[in-house]
Amino acid sequence: xxxxxxxxxxxxxxxxxxxxxxxxxxxxxxxxxxxxxxxxxxxxxxxxxxxxxxxxxxxxxxxxxxxxxxxxxxxxxxxxxxxxxxxxxxxxxxxxxxxxxxxxxxxxxxxxxxxxxxxxxxxxxxxxxxxxxxxxxxxxxxxxxxxxxxxxxxxxxxxxxxxxxxxxxxxxxxxxxxxxxxxxxxxxxxxxxxxxxxxxxxxxxxxxxxxxxxxxxxxxxxxxxxxxxxxxxxxxxxxxxxxxxxxxxxxxxxxxxxxxxxxxxxxxxxxxxxxxxxxxxxxxxxxxxxxxxxxxxxxxxxxxxxxxxxxxxxxxxxxxxxxx
Numbered sequence: 001x002x003x004x005x006x007x008x009x010x011x012x013x014x015x016x017x018x019x020x021x022x023x024x025x026x027x028x029x030x031x032x033x034x035x036x037x038x039x040x041x042x043x044x045x046x047x048x049x050x051x052x053x054x055x056x057x058x059x060x061x062x063x064x065x066x067x068x069x070x071x072x073x074x075x076x077x078x079x080x081x082x083x084x085x086x087x088x089x090x091x092x093x094x095x096x097x098x099x100x101x102x103x104x105x106x107x108x109x110x111x112x113x114x115x116x117x118x119x120x121x122x123x124x125x126x127x128x129x130x131x132x133x134x135x136x137x138x139x140x141x142x143x144x145x146x147x148x149x150x151x152x153x154x155x156x157x158x159x160x161x162x163x164x165x166x167x168x169x170x171x172x173x174x175x176x177x178x179x180x181x182x183x184x185x186x187x188x189x190x191x192x193x194x195x196x197x198x199x200x201x202x203x204x205x206x207x208x209x210x211x212x213x214x215x216x217x218x219x220x221x222x223x224x225x226x227x228x229x230x231x232x233x234x235x236x237x238x239x240x241x242x243x244x245x246x247x248x249x250x251x252x253x254x255x256x257x258x259x260x261x262x263x264x265x266x267x268x269x270x271x272x273x274x275x276x277x278x279x280x281x282x283x284x285x286x287x288x289x290x291x292x293x294x295x296x297x298x299x300x301x302x303x304x305x306x307x308x309x310x311x312x313x314x315x316x317x318x319x320x321x322x323x324x
Contacts, residue, residue: 126226147178
């Protein structure tokens with residue numbers, strides 16, 4: 001009997017100890033550097049926005065959130081690496097829409113949405129449809145008409161298969177019937193440089209990357225892709241305003257971790273992100289990058305991710321676009 005009582009006391013003590021340690025572990029997070037994977041090269045919008053957020057997060061927590069650019073396969077390499085990581089909060093993903101797009105776009109995507117823990121929806125930004133200024137089309141309607149003359153009349157450079165630029169252009173194709181020759185690049189920077197050089201004709205890239213080249217005349221804007229004009233380009237019409245009714249496609253930024261992360265770590269990280277995304281200096285940096293801050297929590301991020309997956313699955317099925 002005494003032995004039984006002793007075992008009960010020990011079990012109770014162990015449970016109380018575990019309960020007391022769980023909040024402490026969360027409060028101490030991060031106790032070592034956190035790897036933050038970005039699926040696109042340094043200098044692109046995902047990299048710039050991710051570094052702004054992670055620098056502020058490092059300053060606010062006293063920890064170290066280190067961005068690592070892991071490129072290739074339209075983001076699938078970065079997504080798979082995150083999904084396979086230990087779910088302890090020390091490997092995170094700063095993602096753009098590819099994570100919701102690729103399971104439908106690729107014939108053999110090596111992950112599924114259930115492999116991730118959405119933590120926070122940071123914000124969204126429009127893209128800009130850009131053309132080399134020497135080309136004959138000056139509006140999106142003129143581009144569409146030109147693209148109907150023959151299948152490869154327009155050479156379109158995307159920032160990669162399955163990227164937001166690729167799919168935003170494919171939505172335009174499906175809505176208008178225009179055709180184009182898709183030339184995928186490993187990031188938006190190389191695609192933009194080749195449009196400027198005349199190696200390809202048009203591209204779609206986040207507004208923060210695009211505006212300096214539009215302002216100095218090296219690229220011509222045919223319209224921005226959001227439902228409304230961005231505050232950093234109030235004089236640039238949207239593609240819908242230019243004549244393609246109902247068109248809207250943006251890029252967005254989300255922080256995720258592997259599936260099965262401890263709830264207290266998710267809650268702690270979500271609270272830390274909520275705090276920094278409300279800081280005026282970070283909001284100003286994100287605004288300058290064309291990002292409208294959303295600051296959605298874990299549940300909101302998950303709901304948004306699921307809705308994006310369903311939206312793109314339908315659009316991709318309708319377009320017939322599949323990547324082997």
